[in-house]
Amino acid sequence: MKGKPDYNIPEPTLRRLPRYYNYLKALLNRGREVVSCTHIGKDLELDPPQIRKDLAYTGIRGLPKVGYQVEELIKSIEDFFGWNNIDEAFLVGVGNMGRALIDYKGFSRYGFKIIAAFDNDSEVIGKTFNGIEVLALNKLTSLCKRMNVHIGVIATPDHAAQEVADMMIAGGIIGIWNFAPAEIRTPEGVIVQNENLAAGLSVLCKKLQMLKQSGKIRQEVIE
Amino acid sequence: MKGKPDYNIPEPTLRRLPRYYNYLKALLNRGREVVSCTHIGKDLELDPPQIRKDLAYTGIRGLPKVGYQVEELIKSIEDFFGWNNIDEAFLVGVGNMGRALIDYKGFSRYGFKIIAAFDNDSEVIGKTFNGIEVLALNKLTSLCKRMNVHIGVIATPDHAAQEVADMMIAGGIIGIWNFAPAEIRTPEGVIVQNENLAAGLSVLCKKLQMLKQSGKIRQEVIE
DNA sequence: TAGAAATCGAGAAAAATTTATCGATAAAAA
DNA sequence: TTTTTATCGATAAATTTTTCTCGATTTCTA
CATH class of the missing domain: 1.10.10.10 (Winged helix-like DNA-binding domain superfamily/Winged helix DNA-binding domain)
Structure with a gap:
């Protein structure tokens, strides 16, 4: 299928x-x-x-x-x-999640580097976080082409995700790391990795709920 | 069934x-x-x-x-x-990831609410983010007991994760949502959900690498 | 140096998960 | 009303993933 x-x-x-x-x-x-x-x-x-x-x-x-x-x-x-050859990526959406990703120093270990961020909020455009400049969203597609970037990170609200994905794909991006809780449609040959925090949270809460129902709850809290 | x-x-x-x-x-x-x-x-x-x-x-x-x-x-x-009965949680580690989690409005949809945050950095203790106050880390255990909170979120650097987990468990927490890239040891009856961003990233990068090697790369970028 | 212990690698077996099949049923069309 | 079509629920088959088994290899101990 x-x-x-x-x-x-x-x-x-x-x-x-x-x-x-x-x-x-x-x-x-x-x-x-x-x-x-x-x-x-x-x-x-x-x-x-x-x-x-x-x-x-x-x-x-x-x-x-x-x-x-x-x-x-x-x-x-x-x-x-292939963590020795650094993959350069563009990030879109400089909200809290976006900033957390920009600020996270640990990705370089995995051969991954965000080299620019994009947003359409004039409040953040032009600012710099962790040495990464925030550019206007309308420059995304052309810069992808010009700089030959092929990984994109989506950290926008869900309603913007599809549009951003389309812009990325138009710019030649072939791998999308999607943090928006939305489904994005892409043509053949584009790989989307959805990072859905709600999934992990739901698994945790459901397991707790089942644990509670089973009555096997841990009670030996040190008083 | x-x-x-x-x-x-x-x-x-x-x-x-x-x-x-x-x-x-x-x-x-x-x-x-x-x-x-x-x-x-x-x-x-x-x-x-x-x-x-x-x-x-x-x-x-x-x-x-x-x-x-x-x-x-x-x-x-x-x-x-059970997303109708709100689960209250404590978060530890008010760095970027911690703040992203605190600021994220979407969790209420999943019956999950962070009601207080903890850190040991005096710079952030006492501050409030998104209506959530940051308290001193040494109050964590006692407050867990007092407020009967049983879910904890770890968003600290990796070296602090185990210590924080121990404090949580001493306070009676039975579900830990762990964002630190570290293994934490817990007694029987405590559920740990590891949220490892590197896992998703690695899957994406490996798939791209394999796609490139297979030569089936997408070339029809709209010029 | 001989024997015991730990661990690997490869492949078989088991378990979990996904995909396919098929009869039943409700709605729409003839 | 009868036939056709889309979809469900249940179950069977296939696939994927995990777990087990076992002979081979290396180190340690006597």
Whole structure:
């Protein structure tokens, strides 16, 4: 039904890998040199065979009885995702979410850099946040073309999302990271990653609700 | 699978339901009264049987040849998640992400409300954002107990996450929505929902990378 | 150096999730 | 009224993802 290109790497794996990465970085900071799947599994509450399989996708090989070299493993994940070649992106919508994304220093670690922001509110146009200038929205399409940017971040209210997406696509953007709670329609060949905070929140609240209904609630609060 | 609530709801379903909800709200705004899975499927690029199955978890029943009443469906999802009884939450970490969450008006729709924020930076303690006061971090545990709050949001840097989680748990919190890129250890009976922005970003970048490698890149940019 | 222990890699088995099928039913058309 | 069509609900099939199993390999210990 969905005309998606066939990626043979499971998406759950793709989502777990950055988690291993963060964890491994922390391990390295603490001076650890080797680590086994058994060990990772204990800390991350995942099954060792699954971790082994996930890591294998990046092409790493471990040593029986020992595990993996932490540093090598980190590099393997970085190479797998191509985090060494920085992807430049444009962000549209300098509200709170937009600013949080602009200000977040951590994305450079993932080979991702927001190089300009756009808005149509004259209050913010011309201002600079975290070294990133806010430009007028009507320049978006032409600048995408001129600067050959092909990733766009949408952090606008939902009603503006489709229009912004259209402008991005007209400018040649092929990957959209969408934070607006709206569905956006795109032509074949454009990849949309929806980041829906409500999804995670709903999962949490539903699980709590079920926990409460089951009566297995934690009561041993230290008074 | 009729009537009785099912405690084995697939997590993918739980994550899709809020998406249907947003979509249905938009439909209702445009004046639509009934909708079929076929129709939803076209707009959301999902298979109708899957949508039908997802919606069935909320207990709704459709009519052959017609579909579902939009308004009824919206209500069914709301009831399913319990979005009518507001869950109150404390947030810790009033950096950019924390402020984005505080400022985001949309959570009330999901029965979720941040009622106070905490930080240990004297620069922000005492300030108010979007009507929410920032309190000193050392009051967190006692206030959790006193106000009987049981959901906590962590929006601190990674190195503070575990400590904050421990304070929350000591105060009786049983659900943690974690935005810090760190693993937190919790006792049995505490639910942690990790919101890892890097995961979504990585999926997007990897898919783009694979798209580029496959040579199937979109070139028809309107010049 | 021999034997034990830990862990890997590969592939099989199991579980979860998605997709397809089909009879039933309601509305619309003939 | 009868036939046709769209859609539902339930269930079966297929696919994907996770978990298990087991032989092989490396290190540690005696």
